[in-house]
Amino acid sequence: MSTLMTSADRFRRVNALAGGWVADAASLGLHWLYDSKRIEEIGGQSPEFLPPKADYYTGGFGYFAHEGKQIGDVSHYGAATGVLTKSLLANNGELNVRHYQRQFRQFFGPGGQWQGYIDNPTRLTLANLNDIEQNAIEQARSTTNARLTDQQQRILVQKVLPYTRYLSGDQLAAPVRKAISLTYQEPDIQDAGVHIAETIDQHLILESGADDMQLPAVSKLPPLVACYCGSDDLLKQTEMAARATNHNDDAVAWAKCAATLLDKLYQGQVMPVALEAATSLAPDPDSLIRARSGQGLDAVGAGDRHGRTCYLHEAMPVIFHILAHANSYTEAVRANILCGGDSCGRAWIIGPAMAAIHGVGGERGIPLSWLARVTNAAVITKNAEALIDCTQS
Known part of the structure; x- marks a missing residue:
C-alpha cells in the first residue's frame, strides 16, 4: 500500500492518473x-x-484498428487500465490477481x-485463462473419490x-453445496461437488499471461503504482500484475523499470532522477542512456533509431527520449503522436509521467480543454x- 500522503502527493497522483487517459485519447485518431x-x-x-478514420492510413504505412471509436x-x-483500476478499487487499493483475472x-471475453480491437497479449491471456480453468477441472475430476457417472461429473x-x-477458499463450500442440492440431495454427491470446486480453486494459477514482451505489460501500471507508491512491495506487485497478461521475463523487467519511473515521479522526484533510477532496472539500460542523450526533442528521430512498434525494447527508449527532452505535457503528447506507431501504448507512461511533473492547467500541465x-x-x-x-483509508 502507498505510504502516507500529503495533499500535494494526492494531487500529483490524481493528476498523473488523469494524464494517462488524456494522452491515450489524444493519440487514438492516428494510432498505429x-x-x-x-x-x-x-x-x-496539433x-x-x-x-x-481509415482514410488517414492511405498513402502511409499503418494499421487502422479503431473503427467505430x-x-x-x-x-x-x-x-485494460480501467479493468485494473476497478479491480484495485474493489480491493481497497490492493492487488488481488485472481480478482483482476476474473474482471x-x-x-x-465473450459477452x-x-x-x-483485441491485441495479441489480451487474446492469448484469454485463451490461457480458459486453458488454466480446463486443466483445473480435469485435475478436480481425476481426484474425486465419489463414485459418479460421467453425467453427474459434468453436471457438478x-x-x-x-x-x-x-469466489475463493472458504467462500465456496456453502453456496456450492446449496446449488448442488437443487439437483442432488445425496450428501456424497454434494461433498464431491465441493471437492471439485475447491480443487479447481486451488489450481487456478496467477501467471496467466502470454509469452509476450509488448506494451500491455507496462501500460496498465499507473493505477497500480499509485496504490503502492513508496512501498517496498511495489516491484513484487508489479511483477504479479505484469505476469497476469505478459508472462515473459523481459516484459516483467521492463515493467519494473516503468513502475520505478512512475514511483519516483509520484513521490515528487524530478524527471532526471526518476529516469536514472528506472534506467538501472531496464533489461537494456544502454538503449535508455542513448535515448536520453542529446540536446533537443526529436521524437521522430527516436522512432527511426529505436523503433515505433509495440515491443518494449523499441517503445521504452522512445518514451525515455520524450520524457528527457519535452518541456510540457502538451509538447510530450504531440511529440509522441508525431513519432507514429504505437502512440497509445506509449501514452500510458508519457502521460502520467508528464502530468505528475506539470499537473493540470497552466502553460505546462494537462490542458483543461483536453x-x-x-x-x-x-x-x-x-x-x-x-x-x-482508498490507499490511505
Missing part, C-alpha cells in the same frame, strides 16, 4: 500510423484528438463490455464453475480520486 510524414500531413503540429475514446490499452476475462462441474469464477474532451472524463476523474484516497 507509422509514417511520420503522413501524420504531419493530416494533423500538422495532431491530437482527431477522429479515427469517436473523438475522446481510449484504446484497448485504456480499457479481465469478464470485460474482454463482455469491450467492443474494439457446470454447477460449481459460476462460483469458482468469483481533459474535457475525454469520454466519461468525470467518471475517470472520480475513480482516480477514489483510488488514491
